[in-house]
Amino acid sequence: MRLAFILGEIGSGLRRNLSMVVSVILVTFVSLTFVGAAGMLQLQINQMKGYWYDKVQVAIFLCGDGSTAAGCATGTATPEQQENLRTLLESPAVSQYINDFQFESKDDAYKHFKEQFSNSPIVDSVTPDQLPASFRINMKDPEKYQIISETFASQPGVETVIDQRQVLERLFSVMNAASLVAVIIAGVMIVCAILLIATTIRLSAFSRRRETGIMRLVGASKIVIQLPFILEGVIAAVIGAALASGTLWAVAHFFLGEYMSKQYPDTAFISPAQTLLLAPALLALGATLAGISSLLTLRRYLRV
Amino acid sequence: MIRFENVTKVYDQTARPALDSVNLEIDRGEFAFLVGASGSGKSTFLRLVLKEDRATSGAVYVAGQNVANISSWRVPRLRRGIGVVFQDFRLLPQKNVFANVAFAMQVIGKSRSIIRDTVPEVLKTVGLEGKEHRMPHELSGGEQQRVAIARAVVNRPGILLADEPTGNLDPTTSMGIMGVLDKINQNGTTVVMATHDDDIVNEMRKRVVELRNGVVIRDEARALYTSMIPVVGQSRRLKDASGRPDESATGPGDGSVPSSAGESK
Ligand SMILES: Nc1ncnc2c1ncn2[C@@H]1O[C@H](COP(=O)(O)OP(=O)(O)O)[C@@H](O)[C@H]1O
Ligand SMILES: [Mg+2]
Numbered sequence: 210m211r212l213a214f215i216l217g218e219i220g221s222g223l224r225r226n227l228s229m230v231v232s233v234i235l236v237t238f239v240s241l242t243f244v245g246a247a248g249m250l251q252l253q254i255n256q257m258k259g260y261w262y263d264k265v266q267v268a269i270f271l272c273g274d275g276s277t278a279a280g281c282a283t284g285t286a287t288p289e290q291q292e293n294l295r296t297l298l299e300s301p302a303v304s305q306y307i308n309d310f311q312f313e314s315k316d317d318a319y320k321h322f323k324e325q326f327s328n329s330p331i332v333d334s335v336t337p338d339q340l341p342a343s344f345r346i347n348m349k350d351p352e353k354y355q356i357i358s359e360t361f362a363s364q365p366g367v368e369t370v371i372d373q374r375q376v377l378e379r380l381f382s383v384m385n386a387a388s389l390v391a392v393i394i395a396g397v398m399i400v401c402a403i404l405l406i407a408t409t410i411r412l413s414a415f416s417r418r419r420e421t422g423i424m425r426l427v428g429a430s431k432i433v434i435q436l437p438f439i440l441e442g443v444i445a446a447v448i449g450a451a452l453a454s455g456t457l458w459a460v461a462h463f464f465l466g467e468y469m470s471k472q473y474p475d476t477a478f479i480s481p482a483q484t485l486l487l488a489p490a491l492l493a494l495g496a497t498l499a500g501i502s503s504l505l506t507l508r509r510y511l512r513v
Numbered sequence: 514m515i516r517f518e519n520v521t522k523v524y525d526q527t528a529r530p531a532l533d534s535v536n537l538e539i540d541r542g543e544f545a546f547l548v549g550a551s552g553s554g555k556s557t558f559l560r561l562v563l564k565e566d567r568a569t570s571g572a573v574y575v576a577g578q579n580v581a582n583i584s585s586w587r588v589p590r591l592r593r594g595i596g597v598v599f600q601d602f603r604l605l606p607q608k609n610v611f612a613n614v615a616f617a618m619q620v621i622g623k624s625r626s627i628i629r630d631t632v633p634e635v636l637k638t639v640g641l642e643g644k645e646h647r648m649p650h651e652l653s654g655g656e657q658q659r660v661a662i663a664r665a666v667v668n669r670p671g672i673l674l675a676d677e678p679t680g681n682l683d684p685t686t687s688m689g690i691m692g693v694l695d696k697i698n699q700n701g702t703t704v705v706m707a708t709h710d711d712d713i714v715n716e717m718r719k720r721v722v723e724l725r726n727g728v729v730i731r732d733e734a735r736a737l738y739t740s741m742i743p744v745v746g747q748s749r750r751l752k753d754a755s756g757r758p759d760e761s762a763t764g765p766g767d768g769s770v771p772s773s774a775g776e777s778k
Contacts, residue, residue: 211619211620211622214619214620214622419603419605420605420616422603423603423605423616423617423620423664424620425592426563426592426597427592427593427596427616427617427620427621427664427665427668428589428590428591428592428593428594428595428621428668429589429620429621430586430589430621431585431586431589433620433621433622434620
């Protein structure tokens, strides 16, 4: 009975304040979309880092089938060439600059590639043969990249030496800046959302002061009196959060999945499913914001 | 049932107290009028009983319990034991008669079947049979006040507080309302009614507590609105029961014996 009553009260409150409720939904929608966008950018950065990014700085790619580099005149790197490179890496002249190194065979490379590009159709058209084997080097001082590059670039069996960090770092710094901007906008919008929720609850409490006054007099408990107002704000905010989650999913599905992945087939993009991991966080954030904001408002404007 | 011990209520430090050292006891099942000019502290008295406000000093006991010791989450339970009606009825305009009364039961979690059984019974008590489905604007003032009374007593409170319940009604309608309140009192509910309607008080011949500027200046059983004791100053109040009936008393003076405050307790 009490539950049915509270639900009825929520319904009538939402109907009576429809335009305010819609604005709460929209403001939480926009603010949480920005929060989610920042989250998506971070997910995307992780996705692009791939298997090696946080472990090593420099990669020495060995010659593969179709390599055209000067050092690849003899075709695919032979086991002897590979051994020579390993010996060179372990020689004191080089080893003083590196912490350690690992060898990534074609099969390892294929495995890591499949993980990183799991969302991309490209994974079906790639075979282990097409991926080069490589030495992955963890530098003592990443700035000494030049020494490794000069030593190995001209070795037989080496296609190219890449400072992975340099390639991605600039892109990541742009993406990090973008997430920071998204977080700042989200912060401003969240302040808007909190104030708007507070105002909405206040108006709602005012328009129903007759009911709440009577409820107080006949001895309704604090929960019965306040819960409809709190849930009103929470429901509106959760709807906004759901819309934000849906928007993020749509961006991942249509923009990244359908458009960007065709434009940049060699980039690993996050999958729509990954954005859904953000949804519970957004819903919880929206509900918490609304709950706290309405509790504080009611404490001031709805005497019990 | 209600006991005030030396209760003072100050709203505004610069003004005189709304209630000033009030000592009063109202027994279970009693019917008491609280009379006095506007601003004499009648509503303040009722608000203190409901714990809508805190006494500045002194103690207010309701059903044996000092309301100052009731924690805020148990105040609703205190209020379930007290019904209240006001001059302005305070009905919910978009709910019909039945729903207005049922509202008081819904919000404290009474089951649908109990509500269905109890509400018509209470509406019968207040004389509104067959008007369950009327909207408040389709009712006369007297009928609206009956709905408000039904709502106040539907949860069977031990105390009914009425703050000028006849203030908006004509004399005939007012007497009808008094009949309802009397009936509720007969059923065992303690009734405290604030009023400055002298005809009603004179007609009812119940206990009268008179306030002036927050001070109890008279407390008489079966009394008239205007004191039959000449009140000269506060020092002579209550104890001075030997005075002759006041000339201005309009009610029937025969057989009414003014009693002192001590006897009326
Ligand atoms: N909420 C309040 N704030 C300040 N003063 C008040 C308040 N309520 C009542 N008063 C003052 O207390 C006095 C008694 O008021 P009240 O109890 O309402 O009298 P009555 O009901 O007998 O007309 C008046 O002087 C009034 O101005
Ligand atoms: Mg008053």
